[in-house]
Amino acid sequence: MEPAARRTYRRESEETRRADLITATQELVAEGGPEAATVRAIAARAGVTAGLIRHYFQSKDELTRAAFVSLMDGMTAKGADALEGVGAQPEERLAAFVSASLRPPVMDVGAVVLWAGYMHKVRNDPALRLAHEASYLAYRNILQSLIAALPREATEAQQRAEAIACNGLIDGLWLEGSVLTHAFAPGEIVTIGLRSVGAILGVDLIAHSAMLPDPGKILP
Amino acid sequence: MEPAARRTYRRESEETRRADLITATQELVAEGGPEAATVRAIAARAGVTAGLIRHYFQSKDELTRAAFVSLMDGMTAKGADALEGVGAQPEERLAAFVSASLRPPVMDVGAVVLWAGYMHKVRNDPALRLAHEASYLAYRNILQSLIAALPREATEAQQRAEAIACNGLIDGLWLEGSVLTHAFAPGEIVTIGLRSVGAILGVDLIAHSAMLPDPGKILP
DNA sequence: CGACAGATTATCCAAACGTATAACAGTTGG
DNA sequence: CCAACTGTTATACGTTTGGATAATCTGTCG
Structure with a gap:
């Protein structure tokens, strides 16, 4: 030859x-x-x-780690980006953050599958576990700071618990909305997320989401 | 030889x-x-x-499918089991269901990793996607029936939205509580879950969870 | 313009993978 | 207590994997 x-x-x-x-x-x-x-x-x-x-x-494992860290950093960054260019009103900012997390490109089945694919490495690899935890806390802290800015009376312990709850709610809806795409009407997940976060915190986010893009008219 | x-x-x-x-x-x-x-x-x-x-x-793939279906069936079954032997009061039943989903053996890092490991097959394999969707709906329908039993005025559409929200909240807390074990105090996730589901539905579940095992004293 | 450094390719390797199949042995019915 | 049945083991095959190393091409600098 x-x-x-x-x-x-x-x-x-x-x-x-x-x-x-x-x-x-x-x-x-x-x-x-x-x-x-x-x-x-x-x-x-x-x-x-x-x-x-x-x-x-050094090895395929190291590339794998780098890919995961890049994923997590990218997801939180996309969430924080939604706060740019939005008004200063606390409810409006929170609503923007929540709805950005429940729309593409964050809400995407590929992102879920990618994230899920790393779960067992997160469990076993200390470096990845640290990266995962840091990313979770970064996201939750943004959430908590948005909650703290709301015009309400609340202790810091209560705000922490509320941030944990809202974070869990958003994550769960992100997951199901991404994977079970056709089980929900367009924009339904965003609306449910806003209403539920509002219920947990005792504020009306729907009324403050009028400036945001219509959930039912998101382009693919 | x-x-x-x-x-x-x-x-x-x-x-x-x-x-x-x-x-x-x-x-x-x-x-x-x-x-x-x-x-x-x-x-x-x-x-x-x-x-x-x-x-x-017939192949390893078929074994894989069977293992996933068995996992999903087992998880919903464990949730439904918590309704056995609990009182007839709607709030109490809902509280039992929620807290069972946020405790071992359902809340377990091994279960999360196992579930996550199948995500991409759920996406690509039609049979698995069907099984996953059926399992999700089964769980959500239990939740919705518990919600419908509450002493409130609510349309069916509203109950559906509330079930989606509570399901997302529970799933998210299940996930984070399982993976980030030491980021939360013992029983903290259960308490947050009960309070938040209560807030979404407008009922007080904490008051009706007195009969349940103390979240802080769960045996390993 | 020629030589050097190192980025990139090409090739090789041992181990592990899923699958296929023939041989064996525990079980059962007469 | 033997014969048929089939659950189970043993072995082999061809492929693919992650990793290692040698060869070579590309850009740069004197």
């Missing part, structure tokens, strides 16, 4: 290559679960050969 | 063997994630050899 032609390639910066490999890993896990993310499949999607993974990451 | 000594064995009933293999699969996925549940590991834990799996299941 004659020697195969060696493929041409471009040298890229370290950050580019690492980002490409991380993105490829996330996409594959989101699409086909953890077992679909083999070193060969990751390399193929990133447009490189398998050996390059070990050039940038 | 002389022939290896053949291991002695007992013939078991089909149901026993199938249950053993399913249990072994669930334990392995819960402990080490989906990739730990190889045919050889499953067989070893079930006390048989690998070939037997194919005698009872």
Whole structure:
């Protein structure tokens, strides 16, 4: 057999290559679960050969960790982004935060599958457990600060409990809304989330969500 | 080389063997994630050899499906069991159901990891998606019937929305309470769950949970 | 423009995977 | 107590996996 032609390639910066490999890993896990993310499949999607993974990451496990941390950071960042460009009224800000978490691109079945695919590693790998916990607390603290800004009387302990409750509610709705897409009407999850968070906190968020995009008219 | 000594064995009933293999699969996925549940590991834990799996299941995938269905059925069954032997008062029954879902053995990190490990198969495999959806609806319908029994005025549409909300809240708290065990005080999740479900529905569940086991004194 | 450094590819490897099948042995009915 | 049945084991196969190493190409700097 004659020697195969060696493929041409471009040298890229370290950050580019690492980002490409991380993105490829996330996409594959989101699409086909953890077992679909083999070193060969990751390399193929990133447009490189398998050996390059070990050039940038000590092992596949390290790439896996990096991909998870990137996922979690991205999700909280997207939530916080929703607070930019919204008014200063506390109820309005909270409503914006809640509804952003219950809409695409945060509410997405691929994101759920990706997140779920890492659960057992979160349990067993101390570094991942730390990253997961930090990300959870970061999100909850944003929530708690939004709650604290509401015009109500409430102790800090009560605000903590309310933040835990709202966080759980949002997470559960995010999960079910993402996976059971066609079990709910368009915008139903957002409306239910706003109403329930409002009920838990004793404020009316629906009335303050008028400025936000219509839940029923979200583009795919 | 002389022939290896053949291991002695007992013939078991089909149901026993199938249950053993399913249990072994669930334990392995819960402990080490989906990739730990190889045919050889499953067989070893079930006390048989690998070939037997194919005698009872057409493929490993079919065993996987059976294990997931068994998991979901078991979880909803455990929730419904909590309604046995509790009083007839609606608030008390709802409180029992909620708190059972937020305690061991339902609230357990192994259960979460096991459930999460199947998420991507739920997405891709139509049979599993159906099973998952049926299980979700079964749980939610129990919840909705408990809500409908409360002494309140509420339309059916409103009860449906409330059931979705409470289901999401319970699922989210189940998830976080299971994975982030040491981030919460003992019984804190149960208390928050009862208070928040009460807030969403406009009833006081804490007052009606006095008969239930003390959340702070659950045995491991 | 030529040489150097290292980014990238190509190739190889041992281990583990799911599956297939033949041989064996426990169980059951006559 | 033997014969048929089938649950179960043992063994082998072809594929794929993550990891390691050698060869080579690309961009850069003197």
